[in-house]
């Protein structure tokens with residue numbers, strides 16, 4: 044008698060084949076899925092890697108915005124624009140209320156070739172520091188943006204001198220000592236770069252000291268303007284005020300102008316006050332705040348928070364601190 048195996052009946056063969064095909068299809072789908080997710084994963088990685096490869100350029104050329112803005116200030120572009128009168132014809136023709144200047148006009152005022160200026164212009168427009176206005180199909184004008192307004196020399200809220208200070212070689216050199224500072228090899232990064240602290244270096248280098256004073260004045264105009272406007276009551280009862288580390292006296296000049304009943308003492312290191320501009324209602328006194336500070340109804344210290352401990356010596360004086 045012939046033994047029956049699963050294959051010797053036709054319907055068994057069919058079932059077997061059918062199951063086999065199902066298994067094949069299933070494993071094929073599974074392997075497709077696996078490949079699919081692997082490819083997707085690889086794609087994600089490669090997208091991230093591609094993004095990183097783009098991102099890295101920000102760090103390679105991260106300094107560029109700072110130096111191009113510095114260049115614009117040094118060339119006087121914001122000031123030229125500020126003082127430029129758009130010709131009446133142009134004004135009427137284009138009904139353009141925004142003062143703008145063409146590249147040719149700008150190049151001629153600066154006294155530089157157009158092609159090099161064009162490259163700086165492109166960057167400044169791209170970064171929305173200036174805006175480009177189409178005056179015709181072929182002619183463009185360049186106009187102020189809120190950012191470029193802050194770069195004019197005499198603007199009320201100008202930050203131009205702060206940009207010039209921080210982009211100066213003296214202030215950039217300490218950043219090259221940062222890793223040594225982190226490793227504890229250097230006391231201070233500024234000292235490592237220049238062999239002295241910031242104020243000692245400034246005392247020996249009047250040009251740099253002037254740069255610091257002007258930069259600090261930018262900050263003082265912003266901060267003090269906001270305090271006078273935001274809380275004028277702070278000044279009502281005061282007769283005498285000392286600004287410790289007051290730089291060229293900008294902060295006190297603003298306070299005294301807004302509150303003429305106040306007498307101000309601008310207290311700073313001797314090399315700073317000796318060149319500070321005279322101002323009615325403000326007396327400049329030179330000295331070291333760690334030795335003594337003139338007496339007054341109020342002593343305030345803005346920014347220079349070297350050591351609050353030293354201010355325990357003001358224990359019987361009202362002290363308030365403005366952080367700019």
Ligand SMILES: C[S@@+](CC[C@H](N)C(=O)[O-])C[C@H]1O[C@@H](n2cnc3c(N)ncnc32)[C@H](O)[C@@H]1O
Pocket residue numbers: 242259260262263287288289290291294310311312315330331332333344345346347367
């Ligand atoms: C960061 S600046 C601030 C300037 C000003 N308060 C402002 O915000 O515009 C610090 C000021 O403190 C002054 N300074 C540093 N050490 C000082 C000291 N030992 N005694 C008095 N003034 C000092 C500096 O000369 C400088 O003008």
